[in-house]
Amino acid sequence: MSFFLKRLSANAALADETLEKLMPSDAEGFDSVLRESMRYSVLSGGKRLRAHLVMEFCALCGGKTEACLPYAAGIEMMHAFSLIHDDLPCMDNDTLRRGMPTNHVKYGESTALLAGDALSLYALETLANNTYCNDTQNLQAVRLLSAYAGCFGMCGGQQIDLQSEHKQIAKDELETLVNKKTGALFAAACELGCIAAGNDAKKRETARLFGLTTGLAFQIADDLLDLHASAEKLGKTPGKDAESGKSTFVSLLGETEAEAYASSLCKQAKELLDVFGDSDAKESLCAYCDFIITRDH
């Protein structure tokens, strides 16, 4: 296994362990099924890319891993919330996620709705309760993630996505959509790492740009995968975007140009890291840029 894949998998294991510890698991009470459904979606694996970015940027800025683990767990909870609600019948109406039945298929629509709601709240609660960081850091973390996930960030991106169905949109509009829907959480992940390491404003701005740039590259790679990969490999239903008439980078640019665009974004993202001195974290983040555009699922 490469240096990068070893590091990614070690970080994913740390994230899983932290989530396992932090997610409520009591089986008492009529509402225990709600907690069970939250755990179902949060602890269903996944690459933990967002948690990985929190940890790498924390290391890049000279912070200690343990200081950022609750932030890493919190952003994975926020991501899981967005997936649960995105899969609901009134949204993408998807039945398969990471090769498993989606939350509403398993627990019913009402419980899935509440599980998403409660996860989003629990994500911010987890940030606010990070005992390794001080009150000001935790408050910065809450401000950041609530803003980036909210109506000007991820939720705003999902709304644009809804408005764009069965409509040809321009490339810059698609970029705005992706920056909000996908990029915002990646940017939040990178910045959360900086906050845990001491909250340097200049480093945070670089981290934000790295998150957005790689987020865009990630989405283009996703569009390309959606074209070729099987449901088995993807762990979700492929070809949904084409079916719902949504514009993608592939439909707008064609396959070859989309690939070239992803590569140029990958290069830009690496250049952003030039302001940081050499470190394992920097090397790993450069390899991350290559990974997101070459992965097969």
Next chain:
Amino acid sequence: MSFFLKRLSANAALADETLEKLMPSDAEGFDSVLRESMRYSVLSGGKRLRAHLVMEFCALCGGKTEACLPYAAGIEMMHAFSLIHDDLPCMDNDTLRRGMPTNHVKYGESTALLAGDALSLYALETLANNTYCNDTQNLQAVRLLSAYAGCFGMCGGQQIDLQSEHKQIAKDELETLVNKKTGALFAAACELGCIAAGNDAKKRETARLFGLTTGLAFQIADDLLDLHASAEKLGKTPGKDAESGKSTFVSLLGETEAEAYASSLCKQAKELLDVFGDSDAKESLCAYCDFIITRDH
């Protein structure tokens, strides 16, 4: 108009004004409809009881009104989020709220889902950005509201509500349900007022109990109103609980005993305030106890 109603209406006006200022209103971008739908639900009036409680407890603890206004606005946003999701087809499937079409009837189910999601995040963001309070107070506020609204609080209560449909539940189970579903946000409101005034732990505990006790009384009064009032007066569809076979205090205790129980809770809540010295806020909160069980909508 009575001393109490004047005060309630002045506080509601302050809450409305603060919400009007804080809720995003930009009409730019494909996602502007999301912000419009958030504003639709948040700025649709209502008695602003939760904001009122924030302000009264802040005054009771010697705090300044302006210090608690963002908290008062934030809890009304959280309340509006819960109403939007509660009204969705997969939940109560209601079409009428405060005499107006519910959010999903007006904007469609997907936008209503996202509006609720974004409001919940924006509520916590608003608490975190209260410039009149320090970082520690704001962090306490975020911890409190995220916990009380989440899987052990309001969302947990909604889950119990789902599990209890078409089922006879015992009085203590119904109380747990109501403490979580309704009481938690009232308790959060009272405690947020204390936090804005300086965060005295003992006062917060009294505030919490006052919120839970009056929350229970409020729900019993709601059950009684649901029995007799018209849709016009209630601004929502009456008789929904009986229809879905849910246990209520009226179905469990009968009308007379339910009324007596509400009165005794009202008395208990007033007694909790004995630890505070005399003030307009104390007098107003005593009148609030009477108000919630005698209101006609």
